[in-house]
Amino acid sequence: MMKEKRNVEQFSRTDFLGIMTGRLKAMATGPNAPVPDLLSYVPNRLANELHPGVQYLKVKEIIAHSPDMKSFILAPDAARGTRSLAWFSAGQYIVILLNVDGKIISRPYSIASSPRDTLDGTLRITVKRVEGGIASGHMLDTWAVGTEIVASAPLGDFTYEPLRDARTVIGIAGGSGITPFRAFAKAITEGDEDFSLVLLYGSRTKADAVFSDEFAAMAEADPRIKLVNVLSEEKIKGCEHGFITAKLIKKYAPKDADYSIFLCGPQAMYDFADKEIATLGIRRKFVRHELFGEYFHPERNADYTGDIQATYKLTVRIAGTEQTVDCPADTSLLRAMEQAGIEAPSDCRSGRCGWCHSQLLSGEVYVPESVDGRRLADKIYGYIHPCCTFPLSDVTIDVPPMPHSR
Numbered sequence: 001m002m003k004e005k006r007n008v009e010q011f012s013r014t015d016f017l018g019i020m021t022g023r024l025k026a027m028a029t030g031p032n033a034p035v036p037d038l039l040s041y042v043p044n045r046l047a048n049e050l051h052p053g054v055q056y057l058k059v060k061e062i063i064a065h066s067p068d069m070k071s072f073i074l075a076p077d078a079a080r081g082t083r084s085l086a087w088f089s090a091g092q093y094i095v096i097l098l099n100v101d102g103k104i105i106s107r108p109y110s111i112a113s114s115p116r117d118t119l120d121g122t123l124r125i126t127v128k129r130v131e132g133g134i135a136s137g138h139m140l141d142t143w144a145v146g147t148e149i150v151a152s153a154p155l156g157d158f159t160y161e162p163l164r165d166a167r168t169v170i171g172i173a174g175g176s177g178i179t180p181f182r183a184f185a186k187a188i189t190e191g192d193e194d195f196s197l198v199l200l201y202g203s204r205t206k207a208d209a210v211f212s213d214e215f216a217a218m219a220e221a222d223p224r225i226k227l228v229n230v231l232s233e234e235k236i237k238g239c240e241h242g243f244i245t246a247k248l249i250k251k252y253a254p255k256d257a258d259y260s261i262f263l264c265g266p267q268a269m270y271d272f273a274d275k276e277i278a279t280l281g282i283r284r285k286f287v288r289h290e291l292f293g294e295y296f297h298p299e300r301n302a303d304y305t306g307d308i309q310a311t312y313k314l315t316v317r318i319a320g321t322e323q324t325v326d327c328p329a330d331t332s333l334l335r336a337m338e339q340a341g342i343e344a345p346s347d348c349r350s351g352r353c354g355w356c357h358s359q360l361l362s363g364e365v366y367v368p369e370s371v372d373g374r375r376l377a378d379k380i381y382g383y384i385h386p387c388c389t390f391p392l393s394d395v396t397i398d399v400p401p402m403p404h405s406r
């Protein structure tokens with residue numbers, strides 16, 4: 001008899017438990033020999049070098065672009081066990097673990113250097129001060145040459161994939177969102193990426209447009225790279241004036257071929273650019289966002305029905321403890337935990353990596369659709385990503401502890 005096909009929604013908890021029972025049985029009847037040291041296998045050692053769980057780094061050099069924006073050149077810290085930097089693809093980010101006044105927090109930063117730069121033993125991140133941001137202020141004000149850093153391996157999928165992306169990428173960048181595009185452009189000039197990049201770089205004034213001269217030099221040397229400065233508060237010959245509109249994108253996009261759009265910048269830029277891009281009618285797979293979602297404003301979404309002025313109680317069960325903290329309606333559950341000094345795991349902070357995956361035990365929450373990266377099973381069984389989940393009532397969650405590798 002043919003087995004009836006069921007879709008995912010029709011799978012029940014019993015089905016999942018059935019899978020678990022089978023696995024437990026296999027484990028119970030398996031050999032009892034102790035697990036060997038996995039790093040004794042050469043492929044595992046190599047994989048560990050290329051994709052370490054953690055990288056111990058040191059600040060090697062600091063380049064100040066302005067009082068509120070600096071590039072930090074990081075190098076491996078052999079004394080703490082990191083002999084070489086992990087390989088990455090242009091566009092990826094690392095997560096930096098910070099201890100700010102005794103509170104452990106983590107923040108993702110796009111890598112601004114190219115993969116080839118790692119061969120010289122350096123990695124570059126560029127940090128812009130965020131108003132009220134505890135991480136950016138801490139890094140800009142306290143990091144010095146020699147500061148010891150704990151970082152993740154490179155992560156993220158804001159990368160160029162020739163099977164998915166068009167041959168021409170229109171980059172839309174704002175503020176420190178320029179950083180992954182610097183990595184892309186360098187990788188193109190160094191022969192490690194092969195696509196055309198037209199960067200529409202939005203700034204208030206030309207002086208705010210860091211890396212502009214460097215981009216211009218790369219564009220001069222390689223016809224596949226083009227930089228267009230778009231200045232909102234200044235009119236300068238050779239620059240566009242205003243905002244990055246659909247009309248402007250069309251002006252620089254290829255007329256007779258597909259193009260991808262890659263966006264990286266502050267939330268306000270996405271709010272504006274996404275509406276403009278929607279009018280272009282280009283296929284969804286050709287629009288890619290790099291989102292570090294710490295600054296979502298849930299109330300800006302049409303489907304948000306909560307009281308944005310409210311403050312709720314967030315009860316957190318983690319590592320055998322239970323703590324209750326305040327969580328304002330416009331603050332993600334992850335941010336509220338960090339502000340209260342609770343060490344909760346996170347990586348992408350935009351609902352994509354699943355690293356903060358936690359169980360919602362009680363209460364109502366709001367998850368913006370644009371950053372809801374949960375699987376269907378997670379939604380059905382009440383799992384959330386606290387990095388992009390906002391309270392609509394008092395809430396209780398069960399959070400996995402921060403892994404020891406961090």
Ligand code: FES
Pocket residue numbers: 345346347348349350351352353354355356357385386387388
């Ligand atoms: S930190 Fe990546 S999904 Fe929450």
